[in-house]
Amino acid sequence: MTNFDAVLLSYDEPMADALYSRLQRTLGGSVKRLHGVHGMRRAYRLCAEVVDREQFLLADGDFAIAADFDVAAVEPLDEGVSMRVWQAINPVNGLAYGYGGLKLIRRSALREMGQAVDVLAALPGRIEFAQQVAGITRFNQSPFHAWKAGFRECAMLARGSEYGMADDGSRQRVEAWANSRNGEFAPYAAAGAREGVAFAREFARTSGQFDHLNDPTWLRARFAAAHGDQAVAG
Numbered sequence: 001m002t003n004f005d006a007v008l009l010s011y012d013e014p015m016a017d018a019l020y021s022r023l024q025r026t027l028g029g030s031v032k033r034l035h036g037v038h039g040m041r042r043a044y045r046l047c048a049e050v051v052d053r054e055q056f057l058l059a060d061g062d063f064a065i066a067a068d069f070d071v072a073a074v075e076p077l078d079e080g081v082s083m084r085v086w087q088a089i090n091p092v093n094g095l096a097y098g099y100g101g102l103k104l105i106r107r108s109a110l111r112e113m114g115q116a117v118d119v120l121a122a123l124p125g126r127i128e129f130a131q132q133v134a135g136i137t138r139f140n141q142s143p144f145h146a147w148k149a150g151f152r153e154c155a156m157l158a159r160g161s162e163y164g165m166a167d168d169g170s171r172q173r174v175e176a177w178a179n180s181r182n183g184e185f186a187p188y189a190a191a192g193a194r195e196g197v198a199f200a201r202e203f204a205r206t207s208g209q210f211d212h213l214n215d216p217t218w219l220r221a222r223f224a225a226a227h228g229d230q231a232v233a234g
Contacts, residue, residue, distance in 0.1 A: 004074065004104065005051040006031040009043055010061025011216065014141045019064055026065045027057070035061075040214040041119050048107035058103040062145070063088065065102065065135040074104060082109035082125035086134035092146065092180035092189045095173060098129055099153060100137025117210045118156050139189075144223050146185035150177050150192030151199070151222075152213045158200035159210065188227070195226065 006027050010016035016035070024031045032050050037043035047058060055077055059065065077084060088101040109123045116122035139149035154177050157170040177193035180186045203209035212218045 004071075005053045005056035006059070007047050007050060007056060008033045008059045008061060008063075009037075009047055010035045011037070011043070013061040013139075013145065015138060016061040019059075019061065019138065023059055023063075023065050026067060026069055027071050038216070041113065044119055045110050045113065048110040051107055054108060055104060055106055058105050060100055060137070062137060062139045062141065063100055063102060063135055064138045066133065069102075069134050077104060077106060077128075080125050081128055082106050082123040083120060084128040084130055086130045086132055088135055088137040089133060090176075091136055091138065091183040092140055092186040093176045094182065095176050096133055097173070100139060100149075102134040117159075117213055119214065140183055140185045143185050143188045143227065144220065146188040147192035147195075147223050147227065148219050150180065150189040150194075151196040151219070152192075153177060153196070154193040155196035155200045155210070155213055158197045159204045191227070192223075 006023065006029075008016070008020045008023055008031060010020070010033065013019075020031070020033055034043065034047055034050060037046055047056075057071075057074075082105065084104040085098040086102045087096045087098060089096050090099065103120070105120075105123075106125075109125060112124050113119065114122035114124070121127075137149075140146040154174050157174050160170070174193065174197060178190055178197070180190040180193065212222075
């Protein structure tokens with residue numbers, strides 16, 4: 001039994017129900033779920049309203065937690081730390097970093113969240129990055145979802161990491177995404193990565209354009225225009 005509340009935040013991920021059950025089995029107790037909320041910033045803020053404790057575990061709807069993740073060993077956040085992010089394995093390129101990883105987060109930080117395209121980069125206070133892998137980010141559940149992951153992540157990396165990562169690190173990750181070739185729908189993740197970089201080069205300094213990265217309707221339309229409407233609805 002975990003000493004923290006837990007929430008799975010899903011939108012339209014085809015495997016969300018199964019991954020929610022997996023999270024419940026691994027963490028034990030009651031894991032709450034918030035589903036289908038339009039607007040990423042609004043969805044994260046609403047997570048703060050469905051929990052009963054200040055610190056809680058937050059998983060995206062495409063996160064497959066490792067069966068051996070030891071939640072009893074999770075230490076609370078120190079004073080001044082707003083979030084801890086565990087690594088997740090990327091199934092199409094083998095990277096392991098915070099993208100799509102499990103989070104321990106303060107609800108008060110979510111309520112005070114500022115403005116950033118990568119929404120959780122706008123939390124007040126420090127962010128910790130754990131070296132432990134907590135699971136797999138199963139974003140490659142359809143052509144659209146794989147493409148969207150590559151497009152969003154590489155557009156943000158190409159523009160400049162909002163977590164303060166060095167440019168060399170960003171370039172290495174973009175290169176890995178653009179050469180994705182493992183797992184289901186890897187070519188769509190690679191195409192999304194390349195198109196995300198091109199989008200960043202064109203619109204990195206254009207006010208308002210980058211907010212489209214958090215608009216699922218705009219993303220789906222852009223995917224369909226480039227690749228045909230092969231998106232799989234959740």
